[in-house]
Amino acid sequence: MGIMKFAPTMLKQLFEKPVTKNYPAEPINYPEGSRGHIDIDIQQCISCGMCMRVCPPGAITVDRKTRTWTINRFDCVQCGYCTTVCPKKCLYLNPGYQTPGPEKYIYSQTHVLTEAEKQHEAEMEAKKQAAIKAAMAKKAAAAAAAKKDGAAPDAAAKPADKPQA
Numbered sequence: 614m615g616i617m618k619f620a621p622t623m624l625k626q627l628f629e630k631p632v633t634k635n636y637p638a639e640p641i642n643y644p645e646g647s648r649g650h651i652d653i654d655i656q657q658c659i660s661c662g663m664c665m666r667v668c669p670p671g672a673i674t675v676d677r678k679t680r681t682w683t684i685n686r687f688d689c690v691q692c693g694y695c696t697t698v699c700p701k702k703c704l705y706l707n708p709g710y711q712t713p714g715p716e717k718y719i720y721s722q723t724h725v726l727t728e729a730e731k732q733h734e735a736e737m738e739a740k741k742q743a744a745i746k747a748a749m750a751k752k753a754a755a756a757a758a759a760k761k762d763g764a765a766p767d768a769a770a771k772p773a774d775k776p777q778a
């Protein structure tokens with residue numbers, strides 16, 4: 614008796630399309646407004662640290678020395694604030710799920726310098742060193758001039774003694 618009651622549903626289901634998707638062969642369409650997770654285009658990142666400073670739960674760490682950007686996905690609340698302050702617009706909310714892997718929660722990316730960037734950095738460093746060298750030479754010349762005049766190197770910079778009453 615019971616089977617007779619269930620038969621129409623069974624037959625209907627046999628000719629209907631499945632309600633689930635044939636994932637991963639069929640791509641998933643995430644619903645509008647889905648926030649997913651934060652991703653970064655690391656080669657655009659300039660390690661300014663703005664995202665780290667504004668992140669409410671402190672989920673982001675930026676190491677300027679190694680140019681490494683790290684997010685603790687357990688701490689991230691997907692508010693999206695970091696994406697709005699990034700000057701290079703290299704952070705974005707990816708609506709999809711993360712790819713399974715050991716880096717799922719502590720996710721790090723390091724900016725690798727291009728040849729042009731390396732050259733630019735070397736030029737900037739050379740300019741900095743030249744400026745330091747020039748400042749030191751100027752200071753030494755001033756000290757030598759003061760010595761030649763018979764005064765202490767920084768005596769000229771001192772205010773004159775008050776006249777005695």
Ligand code: SF4
Nearest residue numbers: 668689690692693695
């Ligand atoms: S989305 Fe919000 S919580 Fe997540 S890293 Fe960005 S600022 Fe922090």
Ligand code: SF4
Nearest residue numbers: 658659661662664699
């Ligand atoms: S705000 Fe943008 S450019 Fe600055 S450190 Fe974060 S991701 Fe990099």
